[in-house]
Amino acid sequence: MFDKWPNLLNPLLGKKLRMWKRLGMAIAACLLAISCAATPLQPLRISSVIWLGYEPLFLARDLGYYDDAPIQIIEDTDHVGRTKRFLNGDVELTTTTLDGLLDIATLQDEMRALLIMDFSDGADAMIAQPEIERISDLKGKTIGILPSLLGRLVLTRTLESAELTIDDVQIIDIDSHQQEEAFKAKEVDATTTYEPVASRLRAEGGNIIFDSSQMRGEIVDLLVGHKDVVVTHKKEIEILLAGWFKALDYIQTNPDDAIARISEHVQLTPEQVRTALEKLHYLSLEENIAVLNKTDQESLDGMRKLAQFLEDRELLKDSIDPTQLLDARSVETL
Template identity: 25%
Template sequence: MRKLVRFFGIAAVSLVTLASTPSFAAGRTDFKVCWTIYAGWMPWGEAKTQGIVSKWAKKYGINVDVVQLNDYVESINQYTAGKFDGCAMTNMDALTIPASGGVDSTALIVSDYSNGNDGVLIKGKGRKLTDLKGQQINLVQFSVSHYLLARALESAHMTERDLKVVNTSDADISAAFATPEVQQAVTWNPMLADLKAQPNVTEVFDSSKIPGEIMDMMVVNTKTLQENPALGKALTGAWFEMVALMHANSPGSTAALTAMAKSSGTDLAGFKGQLSTTALFYTPQAALDFVSSPNLPVIMTRVARFSFDHGLLGQGAPSADAVGMAFDKGVVIGSKSNVKLRFDPSYVAMAAAGKL
């Protein structure tokens, strides 16, 4: 379940001094990556439990420890500080925390995108987006919810100036929506599913209307990956073996899904419900097609613009182009002299070609 805050921030920028001197030397054999509870990232924990990660690591002569942390933002902060070689995070957080903080990072695997996991709610039947005008709306400020709201308003030819955002933590959003004072909210699953199932609530916009814009990824330190390609191969191989098992419609896949459901605090039906609004790439080719698409730089340009407009690219960022991002076929957006986020499809391409 997406219980933990998935929000942008610039607090980790101060950690760049810690991360600027690589804490991991080339030619290492021991690596650590971290993840937190969310439907799209549960396969990492199950892959460790089933020995899939260790099998692939052994194939390449290394050891990889996959560590579950309890705080999402703290996991990114620890990665940014050099405590982990990789971390599961969203595309937006990868840009606004490690990349904006000066840590050159690579999106090794874009594993899925939100396809209805995030939504805008208004109390009352038959409501529409334009009913938000002049109203207050509760959400986690500077989060994927905030980004979703901005995109929703844009679709209705409105802006944030047309309403008032009230910062509300993910832990408090359900309780707030239960009060008569709160009539509008933006949130993610599992809170979203619970709130929109209530009587007289209308979901006026959800992330399926902006497909591909809220991504979940395994991000690794670029220098570490370049010096240790075995890490990229082992993680990529393990990931796609795990998701193939999930998709196999077999007793083994049912057992794996049931275990992931339990670990995330729900039952099998609840977990499958979360997966139904998560566009998980079950094959390397599907992931490769997504990350190689010319639409990906367009999406990340939007994300960079939102981040800059909300002060999330760090103090002194002169424009939305302050941080460079590299994509397939040598495409670069933003500053070519400050490329800090790379969508590198090479390892997924190896998996798609059966060369891992």
């Protein structure tokens, strides 16, 4: 009788073993999922100067959109410091203009634009002392320019519009945090600048004799990083960009509060901010995808035109096709 028990028990034991095996696999899968979900976010550092086109980043931070993520936005007072910090690897991302990206790309390989932030349509300018009313009056004068490719771009466009050349003026480098003081002290007769400094210089009686509305599509602001950062910081960049577009929506749906917050940050009056914002075009998510996916032919042509202009005037060290620096991977995840 007893010798029959093993035959009776084997099926039961087999069934129990299979049940425990399946349970073990389920537990392992759950533990793996928990482990993956609990993977901590990596620090993501972004260097940026204060410019109205970048303000949605700071607004998103102020509204708490990044409170649950290790995202650090570092405010640099000058262009040189911002670029140096990025090239040294002290930050993963930086804000810059298209010409700035082209300049950086000549120094480091595999740089990419991950976000098209805005087009300047008057927010960058050449502002002159009250007694200077025309660009032709700049001949023989001292002009302060930003120590960047952007400063030289605006200067060149300004002078060429009046058939002047760089040889017709004296040039000194003055970064954005020094411009207001130099202008008040009349150390310069005119200076290239941008918002919010432009509004402050206008309040001092400065005349706008040229602005970026006369060079549409050439001053494009970008969020830039190495191509590998899209993989190494995928989730963090997704949070950063989601906050950016959420801040753009907030400006539309809660303009009074948004402008009040921006005003405090850039140290302008709300009315000055409202006026300055009219000189910018922030790109939507859909517009970003179109440009970064290289389906917006008009924007691509404008980028190539700018690169050719810089190359022809020997403002750019190497010949670079800017459209090859566009990367849509991050915006496509939103």
